[in-house]
Amino acid sequence: PDDGREEGVATAASKPRLARPPLYKVLLFNDDYTPMDFVVVILVEFFHMPTEKATQIMLKIHTEGKAVCGVFSRDVAETKAQQVNDFSRENNQPLLCHVEVDQ
Ligand code: TYC
Numbered sequence: 001p002d003d004g005r006e007e008g009v010a011t012a013a014s015k016p017r018l019a020r021p022p023l024y025k026v027l028l029f030n031d032d033y034t035p036m037d038f039v040v041v042i043l044v045e046f047f048h049m050p051t052e053k054a055t056q057i058m059l060k061i062h063t064e065g066k067a068v069c070g071v072f073s074r075d076v077a078e079t080k081a082q083q084v085n086d087f088s089r090e091n092n093q094p095l096l097c098h099v100e101v102d103q
Pocket residue numbers: 028029030031032033034035036039058059061062095
């Protein structure tokens with residue numbers, strides 16, 4: 001969908017402008033082992049969601065297989081996914097967090 005951002009097109013009448021860098025989605029994936037409460041804690045602590053929204057997103061992942069938890073710059077998205085995966089492994093949970101480019 002059109003997000004209203006200008007393309008980085010230079011014309012004779014305008015200064016060249018750089019297009020804004022792409023955004024990246026951070027997704028969480030369902031599995032059969034990670035406790036629901038653990039996923040809610042992740043969404044509250046790493047994605048700053050209120051508990052009610054975190055619970056809704058966790059149930060969406062549980063029923064649909066995955067959900068977008070946030071959209072960020074590449075650096076922030078990759079750092080967040082790494083922190084979530086590190087935290088999950090430290091707590092012996094298989095929960096998976098991936099980054100993909102926001103089309
Ligand atoms: N399916 C898990 C269970 O039934 C809960 C779960 C939800 C796991 C979301 C991962 O990203 C996830 N305990």
